[in-house]
Amino acid sequence: MASKAEKVKSPVKKFDWKEFKRQKVLMIWAALFVIYGIIFCYLPLAGWVMGFQNYTPKNGLLHSEFIGLDKFRQLFSDTTFLRVIRNTLAMGVMNLVFTFVAAIGFAILLNEIVSKGGKKTVQTISYLPHFLSWIVVTGILHDILSGTGIVNELLLKAGILSQPLNFFAHPKYFWWIVAAANVWKETGWNAIIYLSAITSIDPCLYEAASIDGAGRWAKIRNIILPGIKPTIMILLLMNVGNVLNAGFEVQYLLGNGLVQSVSQTIDIYVLKWGISQNDFAIGTAAGIFKSFVSIILIVIANQIAKRSGEESLF
Amino acid sequence: MKFRKVAAVLLAAAMTASMMSGCGKSAEIGASSAKESSDAAEQTNDEAKAEEEATAGAEELDAVKTSSAGEDVKEFTAFFAVPGDELNDDNEIQQKIAEITGAKVKETWLTGQTAEEAVGTLIAGGEYPDFIDGSDGTAQLYAAGALVALDDYLDNYPNLKNFWSEEEWDKVRQDDGHIYWIPQFGNPYEEDMTATPAEAFWIQTRVLKWDNYPEIKTLDQYFDLIERYNEANPVMEDGTSNIPYTILCDDWRYFCLENPPQFLDGYPNDGSVIVNVEDKKIVDYNTTPTAKAYFQKLNEEFQKGIVDPESFTQSYDEYIAKLSSGRVLGMVDQAWQFQNAMDTLKQQGLESQGCSYVPLALTISEDLTPQYMSEPAINVANGVGITVSCEDVEGALQFLNDILEPEVRILRSWGIEGVDYEVGDDGIFYRTDEEWAKSTNSAYKASHGCAYSYLPNYTGLLADKINTSDPKEQPSEFIKSLPSDTQECLKAYGCETYVDMMGGIAPVPGPWFPMYSYSNTMTTATAGGTAWTKMGEIKHEYLPKVVMAEDFEQGWSEYLDVYAGCQPEDFLSEMQEELDRRIENAAKYQ
Numbered sequence: 001m002a003s004k005a006e007k008v009k010s011p012v013k014k015f016d017w018k019e020f021k022r023q024k025v026l027m028i029w030a031a032l033f034v035i036y037g038i039i040f041c042y043l044p045l046a047g048w049v050m051g052f053q054n055y056t057p058k059n060g061l062l063h064s065e066f067i068g069l070d071k072f073r074q075l076f077s078d079t080t081f082l083r084v085i086r087n088t089l090a091m092g093v094m095n096l097v098f099t100f101v102a103a104i105g106f107a108i109l110l111n112e113i114v115s116k117g118g119k120k121t122v123q124t125i126s127y128l129p130h131f132l133s134w135i136v137v138t139g140i141l142h143d144i145l146s147g148t149g150i151v152n153e154l155l156l157k158a159g160i161l162s163q164p165l166n167f168f169a170h171p172k173y174f175w176w177i178v179a180a181a182n183v184w185k186e187t188g189w190n191a192i193i194y195l196s197a198i199t200s201i202d203p204c205l206y207e208a209a210s211i212d213g214a215g216r217w218a219k220i221r222n223i224i225l226p227g228i229k230p231t232i233m234i235l236l237l238m239n240v241g242n243v244l245n246a247g248f249e250v251q252y253l254l255g256n257g258l259v260q261s262v263s264q265t266i267d268i269y270v271l272k273w274g275i276s277q278n279d280f281a282i283g284t285a286a287g288i289f290k291s292f293v294s295i296i297l298i299v300i301a302n303q304i305a306k307r308s309g310e311e312s313l314f
Numbered sequence: 315m316k317f318r319k320v321a322a323v324l325l326a327a328a329m330t331a332s333m334m335s336g337c338g339k340s341a342e343i344g345a346s347s348a349k350e351s352s353d354a355a356e357q358t359n360d361e362a363k364a365e366e367e368a369t370a371g372a373e374e375l376d377a378v379k380t381s382s383a384g385e386d387v388k389e390f391t392a393f394f395a396v397p398g399d400e401l402n403d404d405n406e407i408q409q410k411i412a413e414i415t416g417a418k419v420k421e422t423w424l425t426g427q428t429a430e431e432a433v434g435t436l437i438a439g440g441e442y443p444d445f446i447d448g449s450d451g452t453a454q455l456y457a458a459g460a461l462v463a464l465d466d467y468l469d470n471y472p473n474l475k476n477f478w479s480e481e482e483w484d485k486v487r488q489d490d491g492h493i494y495w496i497p498q499f500g501n502p503y504e505e506d507m508t509a510t511p512a513e514a515f516w517i518q519t520r521v522l523k524w525d526n527y528p529e530i531k532t533l534d535q536y537f538d539l540i541e542r543y544n545e546a547n548p549v550m551e552d553g554t555s556n557i558p559y560t561i562l563c564d565d566w567r568y569f570c571l572e573n574p575p576q577f578l579d580g581y582p583n584d585g586s587v588i589v590n591v592e593d594k595k596i597v598d599y600n601t602t603p604t605a606k607a608y609f610q611k612l613n614e615e616f617q618k619g620i621v622d623p624e625s626f627t628q629s630y631d632e633y634i635a636k637l638s639s640g641r642v643l644g645m646v647d648q649a650w651q652f653q654n655a656m657d658t659l660k661q662q663g664l665e666s667q668g669c670s671y672v673p674l675a676l677t678i679s680e681d682l683t684p685q686y687m688s689e690p691a692i693n694v695a696n697g698v699g700i701t702v703s704c705e706d707v708e709g710a711l712q713f714l715n716d717i718l719e720p721e722v723r724i725l726r727s728w729g730i731e732g733v734d735y736e737v738g739d740d741g742i743f744y745r746t747d748e749e750w751a752k753s754t755n756s757a758y759k760a761s762h763g764c765a766y767s768y769l770p771n772y773t774g775l776l777a778d779k780i781n782t783s784d785p786k787e788q789p790s791e792f793i794k795s796l797p798s799d800t801q802e803c804l805k806a807y808g809c810e811t812y813v814d815m816m817g818g819i820a821p822v823p824g825p826w827f828p829m830y831s832y833s834n835t836m837t838t839a840t841a842g843g844t845a846w847t848k849m850g851e852i853k854h855e856y857l858p859k860v861v862m863a864e865d866f867e868q869g870w871s872e873y874l875d876v877y878a879g880c881q882p883e884d885f886l887s888e889m890q891e892e893l894d895r896r897i898e899n900a901a902k903y904q
Contacts, residue, residue, distance in 0.1 A: 057437050058459035080851075142632075147624055168627035169862065256627050257563055257854035258862075275434030277838045277847065278454040 051284035071285040088265040092243035094179040102183045103190035111198050126188025134249035171262040201227040233311045241298035388417035392445035394768040398423030408764040415716040442701035453835040461699040463492035471715035481903045485694045495697030500690035502774030507787040509811040511673045517644040519803040520668025527806040557642045560622035564630040570646045575605035580682035585830025596890045604678045613866045626858035640669035657754045665797035675816040685820040695831035720777035726765050743781045825900030832892045842888030848880040
């Protein structure tokens with residue numbers, strides 16, 4: 001949008017000292033954030049050097065021996081790492097899809113509630129879990145899914161199971177448990193932004209639709225969904241870049257020996273080999289790979305959005 | 315550090331919550347711990363009052379801080395990468411020791427992480443406490459250059475220097491020829507008085523009593539008894555159902571599942587391998603016929619519903635909560651790992667139902683002699699070291715030296731005369747029943763006792779050579795420290811201590827013992843170390859699968875296939891090299 005505006009004026013603008021002075025306060029604020037970004041986002045990138053070194057904490061960054069891409073080769077010949085990528089992608093995509101659909105659906109449903117008090121109450125309750133730390137959430141999950149937990153009790157009473165099922169002992173359930181936990185924790189919180197997008201839709205549209213004889217369902221399909229489409233696209237784009245951040249705490253806290261082949265994510269791998277085994281180089285290499293893939297994903301998603309004429313990030 | 319504390323609090327909360335939902339009995343646990351904490355609060359109130367009175371006349375505020383601890387007390391920090399209990403800041407005996415030595419150490423322990431993670435995080439941060447015991451992460455600390463070489467200093471501190479012999483100090487030397495840590499365990503003064511076992515198959519006394527205290531020697535007899543008992547008595551007195559057998563499998567603690575094959579074969583705890591004494595060769599216990607028989611037995615019992623179906627997914631906290639409720643009839647564990655559960659059982663009075671545990675030394679067949687317990691030996695892999703962050707290395711070593719003085723040793727283990735123990739006419743220390751009860755109260759321990767348990771100390775006897783270092787090992791006291799049902803059980807077997815139940819203590823098999831002190835220092839820098847890490851991961855995943863498998867044979871052969879893929883031979887050959895090296899080195903001192 002900004003680029004369009006510039007095109008109308010002059011394509012290249014000379015630096016204007018007066019203009020700068022006039023915006024002094026703004027510039028100071030902007031500078032603060034630039035400095036923040038440099039210190040916390042760009043300076044740490046110097047640590048990437050470790051990924052190309054036979055790094056030991058004793059020798060430090062400056063005196064460790066360079067070994068080129070050896071660590072990356074080691075990484076990709078490790079079947080555990082390949083499995084870890086699969087797990088991360090799978091859980092990332094599942095989390096993205098389910099939390100996304102749930103949040104949009106929930107926002108629309110919430111919007112349909114007429115009673116103001118009821119709406120507020122439901123909304124408040126639904127976003128509370130967002131403020132719980134994962135350690136509490138996993139504690140709750142452990143309890144409700146345990147042999148004597150509520151889920152097993154219900155399934156037993158309903159006659160679906162004949163004896164309690166140990167959910168955490170079967171690799172096939174693990175991803176679903178993680179996805180469900182994410183949905184439970186984040187739906188209410190994520191719905192807030194959609195809800196505000198829905199409120200900003202011009203009420204005239206609803207009135208016009210009513211006159212045309214549209215029911216609730218038709219209004220949702222033809223007014224609300226198109227109305228919040230830009231919001232959906234932007235959030236989707238931002239979240240695609242986050243797919244590989246499929247989580248660390250949940251998998252770390254819920255995982256156990258039996259399900260470790262499906263529970264470990266790249267972050268856990270980095271912790272295990274980088275920190276626990278003191279091989280900072282391989283941990284860094286895995287981290288670089290993760291950032292690299294994230295950037296590629298976000299660029300691809302952005303291009304797709306642009307091509308299909310939707311909102312895009314850049 | 316902050317995160318760890320928060321995590322600990324939350325874990326504790328989660329644990330209490332899970333205990334609440336566990337069974338009816340747990341209400342009492344909650345109540346008793348609540349009572350404890352209110353006791354503690356009262357106590358601190360009293361202390362605060364006393365302190366106020368004592369310093370009422372003092373003019374300066376600073377005086378309040380120093381008055382109880384004496385003047386200019388040096389404060390050191392310590393991190394031990396093992397679970398432990400933190401002491402209150404105004405701990406009484408800690409103050410007393412500070413008055414004598416002029417220093418105190420604020421100890422912190424591992425919570426909610428593995429030792430390697432905790433140590434790795436410290437290394438990444440580059441800032442350390444003054445003292446550190448890295449446990450399984452010790453090798454990493456050394457590799458990161460985080461520890462101060464101690465050999466140049468040691469000569470100035472006679473108590474420390476004499477703590478180990480020259481031969482033993484040489485064993486602790488790293489490849490650069492220096493000493494970086496002081497092993498603090500396995501060092502009896504005068505005579506070994508060990509009365510508590512380490513790892514064993516444990517069983518509740520009610521199970522043994524029900525069958526009139528039978529001889530239980532093999533794995534088959536053990537499970538047979540548990541099965542029969544559980545069939546006859548499926549529930550506890552209050553109606554809670556029993557858990558016949560559970561297995562702790564949480565993270566590094568899964569040794570409770572994987573290492574019994576070495577004991578069942580009649581070998582001592584070398585930890586990671588078996589050493590064949592005849593031909594001095596390393597044997598892998600993971601694939602022996604005994605290992606297969608053991609896992610087949612577990613598989614069978616799992617199918618019968620005897621093995622707790624939650625075994626492999628429960629956390630350590632959930633496991634301890636289960637044991638504390640008295641529901642679990644038997645398990646394999648190290649005594650130190652469930653000491654808290656034993657204390658809780660006692661506090662709840664569950665000894666009256668026979669819920670206390672006694673150890674059994676099982677083998678796979680009756681012709682084997684069990685060696686669960688060995689004479690103490692130095693573990694060269696771990697110890698307390700001083701880090702490069704310590705600004706006063708001399709002061710720190712002086713403190714370690716001073717806490718080995720006779721009067722401090724008494725304070726560390728027995729406490730204060732007239733408060734924690736009494737002295738008989740013959741100079742023999744003893745505790746009254748009330749003093750024994752106090753000694754297991756966790757609130758009292760936190761506010762009053764200070765053992766500095768991970769700093770060097772002797773076991774065996776005190777300097778007077780008539781009293782034991784550990785009150786629980788004092789022969790005249792030992793039986794008093796036990797729950798009533800355990801006393802009855804030991805009597806029925808004609809045993810005086812747990813050790814007798816385990817068939818006594820075996821001599822150290824050779825100068826190489828224990829081999830785990832080498833495998834613990836392995837890192838992924840060598841092929842053997844990488845294999846060792848991978849073997850650990852594979853075992854942690856596949857052994858539970860083997861136990862749960864519907865078709866055992868298929869599960870076992872699957873395990874063997876994947877296991878072979880880790881190249882265990884790399885690990886075994888490095889262990890063999892170390893074994894040869896240790897035998898060679900020991901020959902120099904003969």
